[in-house]
Amino acid sequence: MDEQSSQLDKLVLFLDTELCLLEFSEDESANGLQVEGRTTVRKVGLAVDACEYVFRKAAEREIDFLFVHHGLIWGGLKTVRGVMRKRIKALFDSGISLYACHLPLDWHPKYGNNSQLLKLLSIRKMGEFGKYHGKNISYWGRTAKELSLDEFTVRIDKALKTKSSAVSFGKKVRNVGVVSGGGWFAINEAEKYGIDTFLTGEPSHSAYTLAEEMRVNLVFAGHYATETPGVKAVGDMLKKKFDIAVEFIDHPTGL
Ligand SMILES: [Zn+2]
Numbered sequence: 001m002d003e004q005s006s007q008l009d010k011l012v013l014f015l016d017t018e019l020c021l022l023e024f025s026e027d028e029s030a031n032g033l034q035v036e037g038r039t040t041v042r043k044v045g046l047a048v049d050a051c052e053y054v055f056r057k058a059a060e061r062e063i064d065f066l067f068v069h070h071g072l073i074w075g076g077l078k079t080v081r082g083v084m085r086k087r088i089k090a091l092f093d094s095g096i097s098l099y100a101c102h103l104p105l106d107w108h109p110k111y112g113n114n115s116q117l118l119k120l121l122s123i124r125k126m127g128e129f130g131k132y133h134g135k136n137i138s139y140w141g142r143t144a145k146e147l148s149l150d151e152f153t154v155r156i157d158k159a160l161k162t163k164s165s166a167v168s169f170g171k172k173v174r175n176v177g178v179v180s181g182g183g184w185f186a187i188n189e190a191e192k193y194g195i196d197t198f199l200t201g202e203p204s205h206s207a208y209t210l211a212e213e214m215r216v217n218l219v220f221a222g223h224y225a226t227e228t229p230g231v232k233a234v235g236d237m238l239k240k241k242f243d244i245a246v247e248f249i250d251h252p253t254g255l
Pocket of ligand 1: 070180181182223227
């Protein structure tokens with residue numbers, strides 16, 4: 001980067017590198033800067049979802065650069081009409097840049113949703129877990145002592161301010177596999193890692209009989225609730241690194 005590079009250029013380059021975007025070229029999400037706004041960045045906003053509500057709040061709060069987990073562009077941009085037109089227009093009108101980071105933010109060993117979930121739940125990270133498009137995007141870990149499933153869900157609800165639902169298949173909680181969001185597919189790997197409890201965001205009917213036959217407890221803590229820790233961790237890091245104002249825009253779906 002030369003001296004001509006703007007605050008926006010610097011921030012984008014830093015995030016692309018720090019969050020290892022190149023590791024996930026298979027991701028359907030167009031990770032990185034999706035919509036280019038003004039070149040000056042005084043305030044950074046962070047949110048889970050790119051949507052009208054978040055864009056409106058970001059404009060009200062005079063945010064220049066918005067970092068989200070679920071961006072606007074998935075699998076290539078085809079048309080700009082309807083909801084998409086309104087969303088992009090809102091960004092153009094306010095001059096806000098939109099930056100998305102999907103799978104790299106689930107996986108990231110430091111700032112990622114899954115690493116942050118383990119940390120928040122006091123689970124010691126043991127190894128990688130949750131293969132998706134040929135790459136592990138998560139981790140499994142171990143609690144300091146055996147817990148009942150009730151004790152574990154109370155801990156989750158408190159840490160994530162959520163209301164999780166659990167299905168018990170009789171085991172105590174010790175070895176926990178975690179995949180934020182819609183990660184039910186990873187239940188298939190539970191036996192391989194000796195996992196007794198599997199935690200993901202969205203409930204899945206398909207996971208039930210697999211879990212039943214493997215005798216693995218299921219906990220669904222909400223897609224949104226399990227994907228706020230990553231964006232918040234990125235916000236904390238940017239605040240320290242760039243000494244910049246950051247603000248988390250909460251828009252819970254309860255799902
Ligand atoms: Zn998600």
